[in-house]
Amino acid sequence: MAxxxxxxxxxxxxxxExxxxxGNLIMILHRVQEEQGFISKEAAMEVAGRTGNPLARVYGTMSFYHFFKTVKPGKNRISVCLGTACYLKGGQDLIDECKSMLGLSGEQITTEDGLFSVEPVRCxxxxxLAPVLSVNGDVYGKLTRDQIDGVIAKYKTE
Known part of the structure; x- marks a missing residue:
């Protein structure tokens, strides 16, 4: 039992309240994620019970909107822009390099030690400044693959 x-x-x-x-479900899910950093299975079940929504509707809403996360993010959140300008100038290459350097494979977004997570964002x-990534809100622009090591190293020592 959970x-x-x-x-x-x-x-x-x-x-x-x-x-x-x-429109309560989206507002409540935003607040849950704001407080906890993601929406756990237990939190989704609690929201379903408290709002009278079926759990399938809660999960349907969470999966429809890319903003909602079901995996706890790392201490250092790397967001790589995949908006049109960044995508055309190598945004996907930045994601691939970040994941490679951090040992992430497939759909894995958070390192085993919980120190880093890598995720694409729309803009x-x-x-x-394309291509752009941010780490914990610090923005780095006009990046190339060979600059990723220096960006990540900065957060490994903090």
Missing amino acids: TACEFSNELNAFID WKTKP IGCCG
């Missing part, structure tokens, strides 16, 4: 998910008092109050409002908003 253990109950513990939410903060603020999140509990938010759920109580929103559970009967239209960082720095198209003139």
Whole structure:
């Protein structure tokens, strides 16, 4: 049997306030992810129970919107832009290099030690600096594959 998910008092109050409002599920899921960094199975079950939504609807919403994460991100979150400009200038190459350097394979996005996660994003908003990636909100532009090592090394020592 799954253990109950513990939410903060603020999140509990938010759920109580929103559970009967239209559009509640997306708003509540955003708050859960904001608090916990991702949406665990236990959190999804708790949201389903508290809002009266079937668990399938909660998971359907989570899987439809790419923003929602079901895997705990690493301490250092590497977001690589795959918007049009970044994609055309090598954004996918940056993802491939990050994953290779960190030993990630297939669909794995978080390193075994939990220190890094790598994920594509649709746009960082720095198209003139393409290709772009950010680490914990620090933006790096006009990158090449051979510069990735230096970016990652900075966060390994912090």
